Amino acid sequence: MKKPVLLCVDDDPQVLSAIDRDLRQEFRRDYRVLRASSGREALATIQELKEREEPLALILADQRMPDLEGVEVLTQARQLYPDAKRVLLTAYADTEAAIRAINSARLDHYLMKPWDPPQQLLYPTLHDLLRAWEMTYKPPFRGVRLIGFQWSPRSHDLKDFLAGYLIGYQWLDFETDSEAQALLAQKGLTARDLPVVVLEDGTALANPTATEVATRIGLVVQASQELYDVVVIGAGPAGLASAVYGASEGLKTLVIERQAPGGQAGTSSRIENYLGFPTGLSGSELAHRAWSQAVRLGAELLAPQEVVDLCVQDGYKVLTLSDGSKVQTRAVVLTTGVSYRTLAAPGMDRLSGVGVYYGAARTEARTCQEQDVYIVGGGNSAGQAAMYLATYARRVYIVIRSANLAASMSAYLIEQIGQTPNIELLPFTEVAEVCGDDHLEEVILSRQGQLERRPARALFVFIGAKPSTEWVCNTIVCDAKGFVLTGRDLVTDPRYATSWKHPRREPYLLETCVPGVFAAGDSRAGAMARVASAVGEGSMAIKFVHQYLDE
Template identity: 85%
Template sequence: MDKKPIILTVDDDAQVLNAIDRDLRAEFRQDYRILRAASGEEALETLRELLAREEEVALILADQRMPGLEGVELLAEARTLFPDAKRVLLTAYADTEAAIRAINNARLDHYLMKPWDPPQQLLYPTLHDLLGAWQATHRPRFKGVRLVGFQWSPLSHDLKDFLAGYMVAYQWLDFETNPDAQALLSAKGLAAADLPVVVLEDGTALARPTATEVATHIGLTTQATQELYDVVVIGAGPSGLAAAVYGASEGLKTLIIERQTPGGQAGTSSRIENYLGFPTGLSGAELAHRAWAQAVRLGAELLAPREVTELCVQDGYKVLTLSDGSTVRTRAVVLTTGVSYRTLEVPGMHRLSGAGVYYGAARTEARSCDEQDVYIVGGGNSAGQAAMYLATYARRVGIVIRGESLAASMSAYLIEQIAHTPNIEILPFTEVAEVCGQDHLEAVVLKSRGELRQVPARALFVFIGAKPSTEWVCQTVLCDGKGFLLTGRDLVTDPRYATAWKHPREPYLLETCVPGVFAAGDSRAGAMARVASAVGEGSMAIKFVHQYLDE
């Protein structure tokens, strides 16, 4: 339940304090919480506590003549803590000149005379007017996760990507340009050295947190709960999520482990328009979130963000070692580790990665590109979807491709959309030669037909093909020369791998050289890089898991 805004009344005279407290409660308690303080010092301490708890103060009513800190001094101090709160001085007739001076000098909102009887005539009308004015201009505090950081900080970017990947509603506050960010950090007793800071809805502040720390606080499961699973799916891209949905729905004790965010490369797509059943399209993050929720509803357990670093076989069981040293035991494994974007090896790329240079992440950083020039490297569907999304924010989007056109690598519907978007420009026979900037990207050097030219750029998004995320498992499971997982008939028909399969039966269609370990999706050799085919392979893998478990 949302907390009501606060009216704070302050007076050192207990009888007067009781009277004003009684009258305020009689009129305003339905919409406001009434707090009281018996001195200026006590009131300031109360206000500091309220600021730390991120409470909302609507009005402060303070007596002028108090020992120690007088009313005017208190209200002036209160303005630094709650600048939007209405401030009213309660004064006797003899102090009216001082009250008028305070309104002019200390920028008080009003003063009221003692006694105020009857309050219906001498108290309530004035306070109703002031509170109405406060309500009219007040911006309620964002209800949810807030992220405070530097725009060009790779750590801040990683946390933005993480929260966006799990579709956690969050508010981004740039410490260098947003006064609210600086005030929030001060209220939490933190400094710029603590950035990035994640502030949770309950007010808890996490300084420079890891993704696992944030995951724990937002309710994600980070530790396995079962001693033994029927099947563990490694990777929560479309194929992994499909495997989890079908495994759980068919009664298998199913665990899915994701090291980053659900959706894989598809999860970074701003709009997928060629997936069956969604005629108006949907974002990759939305598709992943729906599949994630579906898998959980059907009984799958999802562990994230957790990374599997080793797979070994002990007495027929598969033992997975996680990055923190813990282990998970399972009867079968489905490898859906997907692929990662290849890095662009030109001067400046490594230094500015996460600070204007991004691999994927178009949805995360699009708003920071408002009315700026940005460039995209790559001519596949991911690049096209990113270009269309960025075009709604950026002044100009340049698509850098080495070939003559997009026709060889991009779907026709995307090419047509790009052709009808006036602020997208195709740059054929062009490549990035260098990226420039001090602490963030400022310019890109383009090379076209042997000529170099430097152009200003707010951001560079790279989509230049992918490599399989299988480095950790290639010593256990057979991969081809490029690192893709070999499965099924490839293990017995190709003479190069003739000795890899040692089981009496032939391998199942998606089975690797280790019986009971299956592969699906983009990391599998011969797979088609489409969301629909990945979903199909993930679903098929569960059929073969059943056959293996029934042996």
């Protein structure tokens, strides 16, 4: 943080130099001393400090100045810095005006000229005032700030994006936060421009895309090389494992992620069964450890960036990105993962992002303080979300269609949920409808045929999974559910036997129907939906990439 400012104002050059000298001598270690030779110059300086969001601790202004008297300077300064200490510097003849100004202009003190020696007549008073200022001063937030409406899908998407990349940010609700309104006005923007991202350097981005924000905070969205040895599509656990092993073994490696590192696992608030972490860790923490490791070893990562097409030209794989650019590579590892299925109930689409969320428990948990929330799903992700939300919400309800969680959730999570008093399981229950005007207000539950209407602050959906392979199914053979077929499945099943075209060998274990294109993780047919198995497959894929490149 920049040092707080002490501003001295006097139109007499000799007096101004003297007060400036004395202030620097005593306070320069902890404060920055600025000077102004007129009242108007002082107000311009104060305005500039405000725009740069620098702290102003004290203003010391001479009373008799030709353009603007000291009392008027201090009065106007109070509008911009109401907490800064205001001291009037006055001659003996002006003491009456100074005393009146203590009441009328709310001055904190006045000092007489001359103040020699300063050790007795200046420093003690200023030290007392500055100690009082320090006790109440709240340093401004230094980092990214997001201004928006709480019930706005665009605001939610940007919160989710920033959280996914572990970008520390301050959320400011425009409707309830006066600081948000003042900051927006300061940037010359209105409510029509929301959501607005204010960067650390003060730059304001009105209604930006995730790519625009990514570019400004230092993420890479364009490939730097013309040709790569291997491109990994997706930065979940499988993709990051491929990136770590590919880069560490000398392959020119590129990872392309369309959302945030970690995939579905990255949204997990607590993973407690991953090898080597006895106290558990969050999915985002695991993802960013792996992300940092891959970058340190030499992998290049593009995010957020999306691959929309894959084709083969002269043995090279050509990937087309959503912005129209192309990337060439010798081999590809598909680790596109899965996404949560949508819940088919009236009102779900209309209220998505404004009380209804797919995943995103960590992003919205703090807004659920002392409110009732509902979770749909009985898998580990749902259980981890319930435990995390229970820290904030008044009550967490887990809605499942079956009798209990035993068939779909790990035993350790079931035990933790059972020991958490504000989590309640609702078996044999479905969400029949969600209701609300501009945001979720109620859920209608169907419990063994009986409808029940309940107030709700948020509904988090963690049901099933569908592979994120729509864009590649025309090139790569997938099963009826969209999962990518690999290895022996391509040659033993007569339905797909003709899809494998390599004349001299069978496909490697994780190889798709296109030689040199491999699949790993949850989007692969037959994969186990566990973080550890995804990491294992991602690592194995690089072994087969080496074998393919050595042919």
